[in-house]
Structures are given as C-alpha cells and as structure tokens.
Amino acid sequence: MSSRKETIRRRALRVRRDVKKAGNDRPRLSVYRSSKNIYAQIIDDSRGHTMAAASSLDKDLRDQLKTGADVDAATAVGKLLAERASQAGVKDVVFDRGPFIYHGRVRALADAAREGGLNF
Template identity: 70%
Template sequence: MATPKESLRRRASRIRRSLKKVANGRPRLSVHRSSKNIYAQVIDDEAGRTLASASSLEPSLRKELKTGADVAAAQAVGKLVAERAKEAGVTDVVFDRGAFIYHGRVKAVADSAREAGLNF
C-alpha cells in the first residue's frame, strides 16, 4: 500500500503528464499549498527555468495579510504571480494544480491570475 506522500507524488505526476500533452510549448503555472502558506510559479519546462514566482512568504504580502493560509492570501499570490509573468513576457500558460483539487485556495490563485491577465 502506498504512503500518503507517494500517493500525492503519483497524482501530481499524472496531472503533469496530461498537461504536457496539451501545453503546446506554453509554460505552466504550478501551485503548491501547505497548511501555512501558498506558492505559485510559472515554469518553462522546455528550458527548465522558473520565469516568475510568488508566495505568501514574501515580505510585501506578509505585511498586508493576516495569514498565509487563507483565500485572501491565495488571491494576492495569484495576482502577484500574474503581474510578474506578464513582466517576463508570458501571457498564456497551462494551470498545474499538482495533487490538489481545484477548490478553495487553489481555485482562488487561478481566478485571481486570470483576472490579472493570464490566459489559461
């Protein structure tokens, strides 16, 4: 029987495998959430580079957020990563939710990134 950590890793790799089929060279917006923070980064898999990133640990966000583990923090991170991606010249991405279901904080990151100008 697989451990919970192995199950998460397998689920994330299954999602990424299906994303590579539909990406058509677009970078992916990868989201990771922990119990205390949320992280997002735009990754170019062909070059193996991170083009833009944001997290609830950044000093500018920590001052204005009550906690890094709520929907408000996720919305702020989504907006910030979208702004940084646009500065890097990225407008079209594929959304990589990893092993997490598309609900709550993960959905808040996606929605705020869309509102800030990313297309996916």
C-alpha cells in the same frame, strides 16, 4: 498497498504529465499549498527555467496578509504572480494544480491570476 505519500506523488505526476501533453509548449503555472502558505511559479519546461514566482512569504504581501493560509492570501499571490508574469512577457500558460483539488485556495489563486491577465 501504497502509502499516502506515494499516492500523492503519483497523482501529482499524473496531473503534470497530462498538463505537459495539453500544453503545446506553453509555460506551466505550478501551485503548491502547505498548511501555512501558498506558492506559485511559472516554469518553462523546455529550458527548465522559472520565469516568475510569488508566494505568501513575499515581503510585499507578508505585511498585508493576516495569514498565508486562506483564500485572501491565495488571491493576493495570484494577482502578484500575474503582474510578475506580464513583466516577464508571459500571457498564455497551462495550469498545473499538482496533487491538490481545484477548490478553495487553489481556485482563488487561479481566478486571481486570470483576472490579472494570464490566459489558461
């Protein structure tokens, strides 16, 4: 019987494998959420390079947010990431939710990134 950490790691790897297959060499928007913050970055897997990143710990957002662990924080991070991605010249990405369910904070971040101009 596998442990909980092993199950989560396998789920994340399975999602990432499927995302890379369907991605057609597009950069990957990877999301990580902890109990206190949310992080997102756009990664070019062919070069192994992070093109844009944002989190609820950024100085721009930290003062504006009540907490980094709610839907409002995820929305702000998604908008900031879309802005930084457009500055880096990225329009089309593929969404990598990792081991997290597409619900709540993960969905709010994705919707805000779409509103900000990212296509996925």
